[in-house]
Amino acid sequence: LTTSSAQPASNISSCLLSNGVRNFSLPESPSYATLLNSSIQNLRFALPNVSKPAAVVIPSSKVDLQRAILCARDSSLAIRVRSGGHSYEGLSYTTENHVSFVVVDLMNLNRVQVDMVSNTAWVESGATLGELYHAIGQSNMSLAFPAGSCSTVGIGGIVSGGGFGLISRKFALAADNVLDAILIDSNGNALDRGSMGGDVFWAIRGGGGGSWGVVYAWKLRLVHVPHNITVFSLGRTGTVKHIAKLMHKWQFVGPYLPDEFYLSIYIPTGTSNGNVSMSFTGQVLGPKQYAMSVLHHTFPELGLAESDLSEMSWIESIAKFAGLSSVDDLSHRWLGAKQYSKSKSDYVRSPISMQGTINIIKYLSNGPQGSIQLDPYDGAMARIESSKIPFPHRAGNLYSIQYGVSWHALDNGQAEKYIGWLRSFYAYMAPYVSKNPRAAYVNYLDLDLGTNNWMNATNGTSNGSVIHARSWGRSYFLKNFDRLARAKAKIDPTNVFNNAQSIPPLQY
Ligand code: FDA
DSSP: OOOOTTOOGGGHHHHHHHTTOOOEEOTTSTTHHHHHHTTOOBGGGGSTTSOOOSEEEOOSSHHHHHHHHHHHHHTTOEEEEESSOOOTTOTTSOOSTTOOEEEEEOTTOOOEEEETTTTEEEEETTOBHHHHHHHHHHHOTTEEOOOOSOTTSBHHHHHHHOOOOTTHHHHOOTGGGEEEEEEEOTTSOEEOHHHHOHHHHHHHTTSOTTSSOEEEEEEEEOEEOOSSEEEEEEEEEEOHHHHHHHHHHHTTTGGGSOTTEEEEEEEESOOBTTBEEEEEEEEESSOHHHHHHHHHHHOGGGOOOGGGOEEEOHHHHHHHHTTOSSGGGGGOTTOSOOBEEEEEEEEEOSOOOHHHHHHHHHHHHTSSSEEEEEEEOOTHHHHSOTTSSSOOOOTTOOEEEEEEEEEOGGGGGGHHHHHHHHHHHHHHTGGGSOOSSOOOOTTSOOGGGOOOOTTSGGGSSSHHHHHHHHHHHHHHHGGGHHHHHHHHHHHOTTOOSOOTTOOOOOOO
16 A cells, blocks of 8 residues: 555545545535445435445455555545445444544445356345345345345345345355355455355355455355245235234234245234234245245235235346336346434344234334334254354344334424334334344344443443443343454454444453
8 A cells, every 4th residue: 555654634635536546425425425324225315414434445356455444444444335425323424423424435336146056045245135136036046145135235234134034944144145245354364265264254144244354255055946936925904903913814824834935914003994904924935825825824814815926036036025017127126215214123032922022012002103023043053052143133033123213305294203102112013023032134223232342431442331231232142242242352443433332452
């Protein structure tokens, strides 16, 4: 790296230019706001009062990326790495306490190379899920990858935190299917699985983004799916009691179905004519007849009819569930409506009683602009040890709950009302969900659980910060938290890669 010593923040541009990195934008550039806002998914963090970066750097190669990291450090700027920009708390493009920072946006590092001999893919981290799925579908209609359903989510963030998708009951998480990775560390070194060492390779597969360095690319194991699979979306409307009965019964079905089945529930807040609505999303890795016979037998209350079911290829189902009109739309990374939102998550380990589900549906029906999504676990998810990778929510978890509220710009004056309602609903749910600690999914990031305070000297890189971070770190990682803090000390002992909920280094 060509550099002058200790450049001030304003010198990031001369450092980048003198090192051949040309694609970046400064606050005074006409392109700055467009680039910065391009992938901000949660508009709460696009508001004028939110801290803005000293530069947005868009590396075009691994070397550019390495130089961007070094120039940011040389200019004493904090680093925020962004792949798809879907962080629920905006951690890829904001800082706390007005710390000056640079956004390193990986949008141009989005190449996907599928190897049909080994059924693997090398994917640059800036690719979206849609771009990955599209490339897989172009290569072989019988190959797939288990990750999320929203096509604009970035590979960099989702794989770093786990990555649950519709075929995870069969093939586990995205992070469970990582075979290798290239990590750029805080000194700009590019490390592969061998050179980063076992503890760090363990940590980057589910330990959350933003703590370890920048994952430049992942090597993924692709999985085989049938040529045709079955999908359905079912809406149901009825009294609180009727909807509660369906939810209650689902708890004894969704997590226990064969691994080929995914059957989730979505329940929005509000009522219409006194009735509540819910919807089921189903995907079965098999033909219609198989789906019908199993669901008829296990869940007759669902009232599934053969006409509700469609057969299609896995890649077509991905486009359908992403709400896209064609498979080719998967490769368009800027699709999708943006909104103001706040989310939280839980895990359920024992079925909620019938009375409990009635109470929950009643509470929901009185809420503003929100929803819950219940995702069934078990299957392959439960057969993997809780310590295999940092994501610990394995055997014993029946399903996850994702709570959300969202609103539009016109309603911004009501933001605190919506978020306040979400927090009180979450408090209300405490008796029904996992305890000691109350678990959460790191990809559904929630700063209400607690935050680092790097400005406090006793809470900097000392072990005091680890004790502080354990309070929420154990919610995300259970017993894996301390191992993560030790891995952090190995790869980034001076805590260059930090954010409000990053893993602090445990010095020992
Ligand atoms: P973003 O770019 O904001 O990054 C998120 C975090 O990872 C930040 O801390 C960032 O610094 C860090 N990071 C990003 N790239 C990195 C890299 N290359 N190396 C190191 N750190 C990096 N989850 C799920 O499991 N299943 C699902 O189906 C969905 N669906 C879904 C839909 C929608 C609309 C949203 C908004 C979110 C989801 N999620 C999800 C949650 C999603 O997995 C989570 O928000 C991811 O962190 C998003 O990754 P991005 O790269 O898009 O975010």
